[in-house]
Amino acid sequence: MKLKSPILFALILLSCQKHQNKATEDANIQGSLLTLATVFKTSDFLKNTAENVILPSYQKLQTETKSFQKACVDFKTNPTTNTLSEIRNQWRIVWQQVKKVEVYKFGPAENVLNGYGQLESYTQKLPISPAEIESAIGSNSIPFGVKKSGWGAVEYLLFSGINGNFSLTQFQTDPNRGTYLCRIGDKMAIVSDFLTNSWKKETTDSFYRLFLSPGNSESPYESQADVVDELMNQSIFLLTSIIDTKLGLPSGLLASSHGVENWNQRENPYAEASLESVRSNLESILFIMQGDLNGNTNKGFSKILESKGSGLGMEIETELQNTIRMIDGLQSNSVYFGLQSSFVNQNKVFRDLFESVRKLRIQFSTGVTSALGTTVGVSSNDGD
Structure with a gap:
């Protein structure tokens, strides 16, 4: 069909351009929405860090601490070279996990009674005191205070000893020594349980919620x-x-x-x-x-x-x-x-x-x- 009117031709052309521009605009909007949907958000990072990095790290500490408790009971009951080797190896495994949660010294880890500070004293510039540990063992006291408790005190008991000389005989002849060692292990289990539970999202007052919901009245x-x-x-x-x-x-x-x-x-x-x-x-x-x-x-x-x-x-x-x-x-x-x-x-x-x-x-x-x-x-x- 031949268009004789220039005005009619212009109107038809303008209409076609509008439809084309609208289609292009719709495509651009859809592309932008797709891009936004695939962008990695800060909230994604925080959720993943809480669920797949921090909590599993604490859970592994919790599991290995319980294994240490069992090894401690076996060693206390029967202090031999074999049970000594087993508990020493388990100490190394637990200690590695302690060092893998050292970077999370915030939130629950700041708790005075059950926070990271109870796990070890070195990073607090409070080295353990062998004299205080030996005194506590002699009086069959409860381990209390970072200088005579924590995994550093366990290290001393298992790898050193009286006057810096380790002897299996010290455990074989003094039941208080094994008792003190296992009491520290029990305390460490309480701490690892607290830290782990504090990051579980289903736990009441879980720090997980505060970590992922900054800005509310409870979050720091x-x-x-x-x-x-x-x-x-x-x-x-x-x-x-x-x-x-x-x-x-x-x-x-x-x-x-x-x-x-x-x-x-x-x-x-x-x-x-x-x-x-x-x-x-x-x-x-x-x-x-x-x-x-x-x-x-x-x-x-x-x-x-x-x-x-x-x-x-x-x-x-x-x-x-x-x-x-x-x-x-x-x-x-x-x-x-x-x-x-x-x-x-x-x-x-x-x-x-x-x-x-x-x-x-x-x-x-x-x-x-x-x-x-x-x-x-x-x-x-x-x-x-």
Whole structure:
């Protein structure tokens, strides 16, 4: 059909353009909605962290603590070289889990009676007191106070002893010693139960709800950003503790130490598990980055950074994995060399390890905080 009227032709053309523009607009809106639906949200990260990182970490601590209780009863009843080996191995397993929850020193962990402070005293700069422990055993007292209780006291009892000399005979001839040991185990079970139950969403007054619902009257956080800041600051605090206290102070590598070694200040002087402690600490941060205890789920903090256009998350994961491998290189076939021995015999690897942790702290305190606008409340004496 031939259109003789220019005006009619223009009206038809305008109508076609409107339909085409409307179709394009609808397609754009649908595409935008699809994009929004697949964006990784902060709420997704927090929910995943609570359910698949924090709670499982506490649950594993709870399970291994109960296994220690059983091993303790067996050892107390029959203190032999075999039962001693079993309970020592179980202590190492539990201790690794204690160090994997050290990064969560907020919320329930701040509870005075049943919080993280009851698990160990080293990070509180309150080393255990062998004299007070021996006095309490002699009077058959209840373990009370972090200097004579907690997993550090268990380490002393199982790997050291009177005048620093361990002897199985001490347990075979003094029933109070085994009783004291198992009483500490029972207290540790109470603490691990409390911490675990505090993160279960079905538990009354669960911290899980407060963690995921910032801004309500009961939550200590005003916004989701505050919760993320908490996790990042705790990671920085832990890295700083590794640099300053766990590695730098004993080895003299801390700038303020001026090269003076002080191996009496290492974290595990009796079981020589100080490197294992650091390894577990680093693993706990890696779990937060990856979003799971068993590998990268693409739901961890690295995904938050990726959503902001930063590739720093994967860089941090790689650095953490490399640092963990350095620690593995300082140990061989499950033989615990100890901090001082590693420093003396594999000095370059030890120094590389120290520098790698320093690099991680810088990545968190500058790179991550820059990407998030996080406020960091920690300082270090490592010379950065």
